[in-house]
Amino acid sequence: MQENELFDVTIIGGGPAGMYAAFYGGMRNMKIKLIEGTGELGGFLHTYSEKTIWDVGGIPPIRCDKLIGWLAQQARTFEPTLVFNQNVIELQNQTDGSFVLKTNTGESHYTRTIILATGRGIVELQKLEIEGANRYELTNLYYTVQDLNSFRGKHILISGGGDSAVDWAIELAEVARKITVVHRKRDFRAMERNVETLKEIADIRTPYEIVRLHGDNDTIHSATIAHVERQDSVVLDIDAVIVSHGFRSNYGTLHDLGFVIDDGVLAVNDQTETDVPGIYAAGDCTTYKSKVRLIAGAFNDAILAINSAKRYLDPEAPGMAYVSSHNDIFTEMNKHVSTSLKDLKV
Ligand SMILES: Cc1cc2nc3c(=O)[nH]c(=O)nc-3n(C[C@H](O)[C@H](O)[C@H](O)COP(=O)(O)OP(=O)(O)OC[C@H]3O[C@@H](n4cnc5c(N)ncnc54)[C@H](O)[C@@H]3O)c2cc1C
Known part of the structure; x- marks a missing residue:
């Protein structure tokens, strides 16, 4: 990664929302960076990693740590730039409409749009x-x-x-x-x-x-x-x-930057737009009328946020990515994956 390299989207947070946004952004040919405050992907799921998850569509009952592994693998599909052990503490607007993100380690990250996927914030067990x-x-x-x-x-x-x-x-x-x-x-x-x-x-x-x-x-x-x-x-x-x-969680000063806050989380519209153009939010850090606070809800938000970022950068772009079953981006990859039912081991 070059210094000052500009990304199309920088996702803050590596939970289900952030991981799925990294994948879906790749499907839309966007240059993605994901910054996670801890040393690994998975987010809040790590706090119940030994539990069995039943309510993610299409996935038979699965131990949560295994689901984290699959989500992380999917997030890496289009080789996004992943940054670990940095908490984003400040967002700054640039005169050209792009943003600079400052982290607690003193580093700066440059981006054209931002997706806040900060979940419950930085979680510390009591x-x-x-x-x-x-x-x-x-x-x-x-x-x-x-x-x-x-x-x-x-x-x-x-x-x-x-x-x-x-x-x-x-x-x-x-x-x-x-x-x-x-x-x-x-x-x-x-x-x-x-x-x-x-x-x-x-x-x-x-x-x-x-x-x-x-x-x-x-x-x-x-x-x-x-x-x-x-x-x-x-x-x-x-x-x-x-x-x-239990646990304590906090967003530091990240959400205090002029966003509309409702009941402690970011109020967004049905396109996951915050009130700052170019900044979107997905997952448990958001609220809107029909918000679903589940892993499946985080995936849906991630798609909406990526689509909004895409349209912000390119107003002519289609509203969503071409479906994966017919998307040329997977033609080569499909040669190397097995889709046979007998190979599914959960
Ligand atoms: C006890 C419990 C059990 C649950 N069980 C289920 C279940 O069975 N099925 C289900 O579908 N859902 C379940 N959920 C809900 C599910 O865990 C959440 O909906 C999901 O984790 C939300 O994902 P997220 O990506 O929005 O946030 P999170 O998973 O919270 O991830 C946010 C990530 O952002 C990072 N972060 C935060 N702030 C910063 C920052 N400033 N800089 C850098 N990184 C930052 C955090 O370190 C974290 O990794 C459960 C929730 C709880 C509390």
Whole structure:
């Protein structure tokens, strides 16, 4: 990539909306750059990567990390320029109508149009607020579950009262020796049916919270949990701790640049246009009348945003890309892909 190289579209965010926009922009022969604040594509899907996804059209039930892999592979089809570990913090208009994007690493990116696909912004998991807890993060203190099997035969202490904590408790009960769940409130915020299941499969301690982790060689062997109202506490021998206290997300100053904000996200029209010409938005960072906050909704937004950017740059261009089944751009590629049903392994 040359310094100051000008792109047709720069997509900010590498979640489902950004990844699909990178693909669809390639279908429209656009020169695409995608900037992602973390070190990988996938966006919010990484927070539930071990879950099974059922509601993406045409895809049989699939583990979310596998779906991330497929989306990332599709995003790379037309070899967009991918930039990782840079958060875009500022957008500047140029006199010629193009834009300069500034990132937290001090770099500048030059582009004719922008697609904001920032989802929930930069997501930070809420950590366990106990001094020294971070030293166990490389061993047996977890904030997400990547591999159910690694918990086989263990006594797992789960902290949290929302859907995610309760879901993990139920799924892990299949492999764990014992599940204990602590929650600082008396009632869980999770789906009622799941809370009923939880009561059958877990040792529930409410209203309790973890106040101390005890370990040898940076591995936790027990935890002190304390009643949040009374002066009593219990030490539990455990093999692993999973903390599911939700997440904080923020857009930094990126959305404060004069866009219309509705309920914390970008208000766009049915063409995903923001009120700044040349800047479009797709996925969970947007709102409009019929907005669908799902992976499938992010794909649809991405198509609309790319089509709007295309028409902005070339008002004579067709409203959408030529359908893939009859699009010459795939003629050569089709020789190298198998479309046989028997080759589909999900
Ligand atoms: C618990 C949970 C379960 C879900 N399960 C399903 C499901 O089963 N099926 C389904 O269809 N949907 C599901 N969803 C919804 C789905 O996850 C979202 O609709 C989808 O992730 C939105 O994609 P996105 O690309 O808009 O945003 P995100 O996935 O949030 O991606 C945004 C990306 O932008 C990056 N970013 C943000 N700001 C910047 C910046 N300034 N600079 C650079 N990069 C930036 C972030 O790091 C992130 O990678 C679920 C949501 C939740 C909360």
